[in-house]
Amino acid sequence: MASNAPASRSDGLHYLSLRDAIAARITAGDLKPGDKLPSERRLQEDLGVARGTVREGLFQLEAEGVIYRRDRSGWYVSPPPVVYDPTRWEGFMSYVEAQGRIPATETISANAVAADPLLADVFSRPPGSPLYVIRRRRYVDGRAVLVERLVVDAALAPDLLRFSFDQSLTSILKTEYGITVARNQVSMQPCALTGFEAEALRVKSGLPGLALQRRSYDAQGRMVEYDHEHWRHDAVRISVDTRVR
Amino acid sequence: MASNAPASRSDGLHYLSLRDAIAARITAGDLKPGDKLPSERRLQEDLGVARGTVREGLFQLEAEGVIYRRDRSGWYVSPPPVVYDPTRWEGFMSYVEAQGRIPATETISANAVAADPLLADVFSRPPGSPLYVIRRRRYVDGRAVLVERLVVDAALAPDLLRFSFDQSLTSILKTEYGITVARNQVSMQPCALTGFEAEALRVKSGLPGLALQRRSYDAQGRMVEYDHEHWRHDAVRISVDTRVR
DNA sequence: GAGTGGTCTAGACCACGGG
DNA sequence: CCGTGGTCTAGACCACTCT
Incomplete structure (x- = not known):
């Protein structure tokens, strides 16, 4: 369970852990505006969760305006408004x-x-x-x-x-x-x-x-x-x- | 097939059909602000689709502000802003x-x-x-x-x-x-x-x-x-x- | 306790983007 | 062409609300 628990919390909620992990990489400057995120299937493997769970976490960040998608191209870090x-x-x-x-x-x-x-x-x-x-x-x-x-x-x-x-x-x-x-x-x-x-x-x-x-x-x-x-x-x-x- | 036709039918996309069907019931006055929608499992049976697909359609309406959820209680028609x-x-x-x-x-x-x-x-x-x-x-x-x-x-x-x-x-x-x-x-x-x-x-x-x-x-x-x-x-x-x- | 939504799995095929 | 996200299935268990 929770093999390499990423960052923030003992949430138990995998999609929120993913959210937090990526959000942390962005605030840390590891990922900058315009950068492309790893593919959903890549994240799925890395975290050992189902793809639907990965997407759930990405949708959270999208709703927050932190990342956005280009259709069938990938997920990217949003520039400032x-x-x-x-x-x-x-x-x-x-x-x-x-x-x-x-x-x-x-x-x-x-x-x-x-x-x-x-x-x-x-x-x-x-x-x-x-x-x-x-x-x-x-x-x-x-x-x-x-x-x-x-x-x-x-x-x-x-x-x-x-x-x-x-x-x-x-x-x-x-x-x-x-x-x-x-x-x-x-x-x-x-x-x-x-x-x-x-x-x-x-x-x-x-x-x-x-x-x-x-x-x-x-x-x-x-x-x-x-x-x-x-x-x-x-x-x-x-x-x-x-x-x- | 450019798809700005609001027609609920020929979409092929099941979750958009659901979206349109419920939106139509609301604009028709069949469902009024504050009314509760049928449960997800009920909609799933009625339409013969998977529950995830039902939820996808409901999320669309939620993003539009047309419906909202009360946690673990159900989905309801939004009152006007x-x-x-x-x-x-x-x-x-x-x-x-x-x-x-x-x-x-x-x-x-x-x-x-x-x-x-x-x-x-x-x-x-x-x-x-x-x-x-x-x-x-x-x-x-x-x-x-x-x-x-x-x-x-x-x-x-x-x-x-x-x-x-x-x-x-x-x-x-x-x-x-x-x-x-x-x-x-x-x-x-x-x-x-x-x-x-x-x-x-x-x-x-x-x-x-x-x-x-x-x-x-x-x-x-x-x-x-x-x-x-x-x-x-x-x-x-x-x-x-x-x-x- | 029954019913609801919330989370999650493990697959599948499709449509489109871009080299 | 391959890789990507987009859609969808058919299950499962959990946490909570409601009565």
């Missing part, structure tokens, strides 16, 4: 860069659409009003961390689609249209990444994530951007600093 | 009540301590300064949804421990000490509930959660409260409304 302040309007590109990380953006699609009743209500426009819908995938250090769907009022930013959205939309709106944001309404909720989002982020459906919705208004109270973001749960930390109302 | 605006300083009790839910608070411990170097730094006091540390568990409709550790500067709220913390600390600080909060610094991150938090919330270690840290300052910029909260991930939705700086 980026800090995101949704009350600021500096875009993704600048705050990721400011944290010493390498941001990248990829446009999945960009279309002109007519407002459906829901979007019409959000934008306080009649149904059928012209809007732009942009879908993007964004990366930190080469890892896809979020997918977003942006909606912009075509009346405020006519002919927006002639620009490339692989850079900052923030600066396009500012320099090309003179639009700045005065107010943000942000809400967020832990979620599971499924369907389109899971596929776009190349994660297994059901992985925990963070769903974030942002409405940005200019000084006149006009809706500028309506944004839905789905983040990998291990890639972001939210920070907000505010005056109390 | 409460909305939390960390920029407001109305306490837990009032905003939960305002949403038509029943809040409750239970004090786990309340102690006077001397500031360790870390807390001394946070409070800008010399190490050893007197502080109060309060641990509480909070409920919505009878379900434990968060545990918190509050730290208050004893110099601002002398003799605080004579009060009961099973009600609102907010109102104690306001009515008894004339303290109001002018600024909040909040940060939050998806996490796994483990150890003390998992035990206090009576969830299995490793369940996803939301870790939230709040620093509250009064108009003079003095630290009033330093708070760490650990929420069940399915119990809360964060909403923030701010002017852009």
Whole structure:
């Protein structure tokens, strides 16, 4: 029994022992962000437990954001999260860069659409009003961390689609249209990444994530951007600093 | 076969079929918040799959916040989350009540301590300064949804421990000490509930959660409260409304 | 004491990634 | 192609809850 009891405790729970053992190797610096873990079958042999038990321990670490998987490639140590302040309007590109990380953006699609009743209500426009819908995938250090769907009022930013959205939309709106944001309404909720989002982020459906919705208004109270973001749960930390109302 | 079709049928993946079947029963209103699901062995028989496969499907729904488990009792349909605006300083009790839910608070411990170097730094006091540390568990409709550790500067709220913390600390600080909060610094991150938090919330270690840290300052910029909260991930939705700086 | 979920075993085949 | 994780089976015993 418990032949070479690894590290932390007389748990008796094998999957938690595995969890602790790997967590210890990471905090000790033996395994660094980006490093690949031994394969499940390798760990199974080393520890003398069933593969299901190994996976149970790995799932724990995944839920903690300590490791992540690349489908059918292996398990890797997670890099640290980026800090995101949704009350600021500096875009993704600048705050990721400011944290010493390498941001990248990829446009999945960009279309002109007519407002459906829901979007019409959000934008306080009649149904059928012209809007732009942009879908993007964004990366930190080469890892896809979020997918977003942006909606912009075509009346405020006519002919927006002639620009490339692989850079900052923030600066396009500012320099090309003179639009700045005065107010943000942000809400967020832990979620599971499924369907389109899971596929776009190349994660297994059901992985925990963070769903974030942002409405940005200019000084006149006009809706500028309506944004839905789905983040990998291990890639972001939210920070907000505010005056109390 | 790209699979963002939510159709429960042709998946081939048994655990996703189970997921879809139960999700459908919930959205149809066949199963309502608080209802208990059939036992795992019952589902196993009904669907003719192995128990591990049943559990896989249940874990998906759990990650989505759709269902939750009570240890060794069964699986239940999750109630809707409460909305939390960390920029407001109305306490837990009032905003939960305002949403038509029943809040409750239970004090786990309340102690006077001397500031360790870390807390001394946070409070800008010399190490050893007197502080109060309060641990509480909070409920919505009878379900434990968060545990918190509050730290208050004893110099601002002398003799605080004579009060009961099973009600609102907010109102104690306001009515008894004339303290109001002018600024909040909040940060939050998806996490796994483990150890003390998992035990206090009576969830299995490793369940996803939301870790939230709040620093509250009064108009003079003095630290009033330093708070760490650990929420069940399915119990809360964060909403923030701010002017852009 | 009966029923529930929690843990674990020892296999198996499949689908996809990457050399 | 081989190695990887992804899915699945069919059992087992334990720890706890509930009544």
